[in-house]
Amino acid sequence: MKEINQYYTLKRGEQVFIREAKSSDSAELLETIREYVFTSKYLLVSADDLEQTVADQREWIRSLNDNPNSLLLIAEHEGKIIGNIDLTGSMEFDENPTGMLSMGILKAYQGKGLGSILLKLVLDWARANHQLKVLCLQVFQGNQSAINLYLKAGFTVFGQQGTTTSLDATDSSNNTIMTLNL
Numbered sequence: 001m002k003e004i005n006q007y008y009t010l011k012r013g014e015q016v017f018i019r020e021a022k023s024s025d026s027a028e029l030l031e032t033i034r035e036y037v038f039t040s041k042y043l044l045v046s047a048d049d050l051e052q053t054v055a056d057q058r059e060w061i062r063s064l065n066d067n068p069n070s071l072l073l074i075a076e077h078e079g080k081i082i083g084n085i086d087l088t089g090s091m092e093f094d095e096n097p098t099g100m101l102s103m104g105i106l107k108a109y110q111g112k113g114l115g116s117i118l119l120k121l122v123l124d125w126a127r128a129n130h131q132l133k134v135l136c137l138q139v140f141q142g143n144q145s146a147i148n149l150y151l152k153a154g155f156t157v158f159g160q161q162g163t164t165t166s167l168d169a170t171d172s173s174n175n176t177i178m179t180l181n182l
């Protein structure tokens, strides 16, 4: 039921193609994720992130594609991967099957409506999935553009967790946990 592959038009007319990731995207997707992670002060980089290899990325793509409750979409502009969104479904909580959401877009393409398009596609897909009941995400408290995007889509703040420090150490605040009942 995944089958998502279509062109969308951004606010300033750019045409982006959105589709499911495939294993041959591993190297380029890893580059794109590294670029937006390192250019955003609101994304934490763990030791694991730094050590990610193309093979790890390939395995990650495979695991999401093989899971009927998970979805990994990428956005391409002129053949280049410019962002992604991923939903990792977990059936661990029988009564509340949950999907963890994460996303990012290259700086040059932020604020053009792409995040809204990617999020809507994933929410529509999750609502049609029927197994998942709750979506959940973590966002750095100071990441106002992301928080605004999620609030607009219907997420609410569930609570705060721990204290984290931004990459450039100028901001230290909590992680906000947001959820959405499907």
Ligand SMILES: CC(C)(COP(=O)(O)OP(=O)(O)OC[C@H]1O[C@@H](n2cnc3c(N)ncnc32)[C@H](O)[C@@H]1OP(=O)(O)O)[C@@H](O)C(=O)NCCC(=O)NCCS
Binding pocket: 036, 040, 042, 043, 102, 103, 104, 105, 106, 109, 110, 111, 112, 113, 114, 115, 116, 117, 137, 138, 139, 140, 143, 144, 145, 146, 148, 149, 152
């Ligand atoms: C957060 C992110 C995914 C948003 O995607 P985007 O394509 O920039 O967002 P959109 O252009 O679709 O904007 C959607 C909404 O987000 C909010 N938003 C976007 N940019 C904003 C900004 N600079 N300031 C405040 N709100 C902003 C607005 O509510 C906007 O709705 P509007 O256009 O009706 O005003 C993107 O900026 C990004 O990848 N950032 C770096 C990685 C990251 O923070 N990921 C999220 C981790 S939880």
